[in-house]
Amino acid sequence: MSSPNSAYPDIPEATKPKRHEWPLWEVFIRGQHGMSHRHVGSLHAPDAEMAVKNARDVYTRRNEGVSIWVVEARHIAASSPSDKGPLYEPSESKVYRHPTFFDIPDEVGAM
Amino acid sequence: MTHEEAFFEFLCRMGDNPLILGHRVSEWCGLAPVLEEDIALANTALDLIGQTQMWLGLAGEVEGAGRSADDLAMLRDVWDFRNVLLAEQPNGDFGQTMMRQYLFDQFHVLLLHKLAASSDERVAAIAAKAVKEVAYHVERSRDTVIGLGDGTSESHLRMQAALDLLWPYVGEMFTDDAVSTQMAEAGIAPDPSTLRADWDALVQATMAEATLVIPDSLFAHAGGKTGTRHTEHLGHLLTQMQWLQRAYPGATW
Numbered sequence: 001m002s003s004p005n006s007a008y009p010d011i012p013e014a015t016k017p018k019r020h021e022w023p024l025w026e027v028f029i030r031g032q033h034g035m036s037h038r039h040v041g042s043l044h045a046p047d048a049e050m051a052v053k054n055a056r057d058v059y060t061r062r063n064e065g066v067s068i069w070v071v072e073a074r075h076i077a078a079s080s081p082s083d084k085g086p087l088y089e090p091s092e093s094k095v096y097r098h099p100t101f102f103d104i105p106d107e108v109g110a111m
Numbered sequence: 112m113t114h115e116e117a118f119f120e121f122l123c124r125m126g127d128n129p130l131i132l133g134h135r136v137s138e139w140c141g142l143a144p145v146l147e148e149d150i151a152l153a154n155t156a157l158d159l160i161g162q163t164q165m166w167l168g169l170a171g172e173v174e175g176a177g178r179s180a181d182d183l184a185m186l187r188d189v190w191d192f193r194n195v196l197l198a199e200q201p202n203g204d205f206g207q208t209m210m211r212q213y214l215f216d217q218f219h220v221l222l223l224h225k226l227a228a229s230s231d232e233r234v235a236a237i238a239a240k241a242v243k244e245v246a247y248h249v250e251r252s253r254d255t256v257i258g259l260g261d262g263t264s265e266s267h268l269r270m271q272a273a274l275d276l277l278w279p280y281v282g283e284m285f286t287d288d289a290v291s292t293q294m295a296e297a298g299i300a301p302d303p304s305t306l307r308a309d310w311d312a313l314v315q316a317t318m319a320e321a322t323l324v325i326p327d328s329l330f331a332h333a334g335g336k337t338g339t340r341h342t343e344h345l346g347h348l349l350t351q352m353q354w355l356q357r358a359y360p361g362a363t364w
Contacts, residue, residue: 022145043147046258053251105127 001092006015024073025051117293119174121300124336126166127194130184132215133159135202136353141244142335144205151251158244165237185356189346196335197280199345210253210273216249218284219314221306231297253317260321273325
């Protein structure tokens with residue numbers, strides 16, 4: 001029996017077309033005043049062009065951005081949460097790596 | 112017809128098209144097939160209704176009878192509306208909505224480009240603002256028509272059915288009459304018939320890419336932009352759109 005929410009309620013289960021989900025895209029927006037693109041969220045779209053359009057409609061409605069990047073989520077390589085200990089904890093005890101012990105000359109500008 | 116009367120008619124046509132189409136598109140809010148399209152459609156509807164406020168605001172000013180954009184939108188009845196019949200056609204399925212949108216957007220963007228050079232600077236200013244929004248609308252609706260037309264066999268069939276269904280409502284957008292001729296002579300707006308060749312070329316290219324066949328017919332329903340014979344759908348739409356003013360006349364917040 002087909003579920004009431006089925007997209008094709010009148011077609012028997014066996015011959016039903018397979019529902020193809022659009023791939024997931026991660027969206028990065030560069031704001032009015034920022035220099036870098038920041039991750040703002042994700043969305044679904046059939047291709048890169050539509051992903052940019054959807055990002056425009058979903059994430060820049062309130063004048064948030066001047067530039068959009070999208071990348072298919074499957075192309076992002078990420079560190080594993082279970083590696084958190086060995087990856088990040090060793091730096092916790094190494095405060096001397098922070099550049100807060102130096103006076104930065106004004107001429108350097110924004111860093 | 113005096114110049115002011117013709118100008119008022121013209122401005123009602125400009126304002127009623129986005130009002131009625133915008134209301135139609137807003138009917139998808141919360142119901143579109145995917146979240147991204149839902150938001151995009153709501154954005155389009157809001158753009159269109161924003162344009163209506165400008166056009167009908169100016170219409171009220173030109174009429175000089177003290178009517179505001181809200182009065183014109185909410186207190187007129189079917190026979191006073193001047194939108195083309197295409198705009199009031201029901202949403203149907205998502206494909207039919209996007210086909211209606213593309214056929215109108217392609218006309219709208221060509222018209223607004225011309226109006227941005229209108230001899231009336233108020234018209235030119237509204238058109239210059241609206242054309243940026245509509246340039247995006249047509250890009251989006253065109254891509255969707257191509258994507259669905261040249262998509263699966265199911266989506267292709269639905270898009271071809273939508274094109275066949277809506278094609279008889281295309282011709283009305285391009286008919287000239289006494290109002291448009293007066294506007295053309297005053298340099299305010301082009302005769303709509305002058306936009307047809309460009310529209311045809313663009314739509315033919317889109318439909319070719321979408322693998323859709325344009326019906327071989329020039330038959331065109333008429334009566335929307337003159338208000339003489341709207342389709343039955345407009346009355347039903349107005350019962351929704353004007354419900355609050357009909358139930359509670361004069362209600363404000």
